[in-house]
Amino acid sequence: LIPGFTVGDAGVMSDPTVLKKDGVYHIWYNSFGSSNDILISHAISSDGFNWTKDSFNPVMTPTMPCEEFGPGDITADVSQPTVMIHPVIGDFFMSYGSFNATIFEVYDGFGFATSSFRLF
Numbered sequence: 292l293i294p295g296f297t298v299g300d301a302g303v304m305s306d307p308t309v310l311k312k313d314g315v316y317h318i319w320y321n322s323f324g325s326s327n328d329i330l331i332s333h334a335i336s337s338d339g340f341n342w343t344k345d346s347f348n349p350v351m352t353p354t355m356p357c358e359e360f361g362p363g364d365i366t367a368d369v370s371q372p373t374v375m376i377h378p379v380i381g382d383f384f385m386s387y388g389s390f391n392a393t394i395f396e397v398y399d400g401f402g403f404a405t406s407s408f409r410l411f
Contacts, residue, residue: 292318292334292342304332308374309339312381318342319350319372319385328353329368331387351387357400358389369402382406 294304307320316336324330330349334342353359353367371388382405389400 292320292344294322306371308372310374310376312376317374317383319374321370321372322349324349324352329370329390331369331372331385351385351404353389355389355400355402358402 292304303321303323305321307318309316309318311317314337316339318334318336319331320334322330322332330353331351332348333345333350335345336342351369351372353369358369359367368390369387370390373386375384376382377384385404385406387402387404389402
């Protein structure tokens with residue numbers, strides 16, 4: 292999985308979390324947007340080596356007030372995705388952070404998101 296040049300995929304990819312569900316690997320990762328935001332993107336793989344990026348990327352963008360600050364050149368962010376699968380209903384649950392406005396890698400926001408949308 293390598294970075295590309297489109298929003299949700301531009302220049303850098305980091306801090307992945309990987310799950311396997313129904314024989315398919317899912318990866319969520321930090322990526323950059325067009326205005327220097329940090330976003331969360333998604334891809335799938337059948338073998339864990341060859342990945343197909345989600346056509347809906349980025350799957351999460353900064354929208355909440357606590358996500359509108361970033362240190363240095365970062366204007367807003369949602370980052371550090373950690374994803375779990377509900378054992379009964381199969382929905383994806385994600386916790387994520389948002390950077391402190393002055394210190395990189397220090398978080399001042401913590402979020403939680405769910406998805407009943409079955410990816411792919």
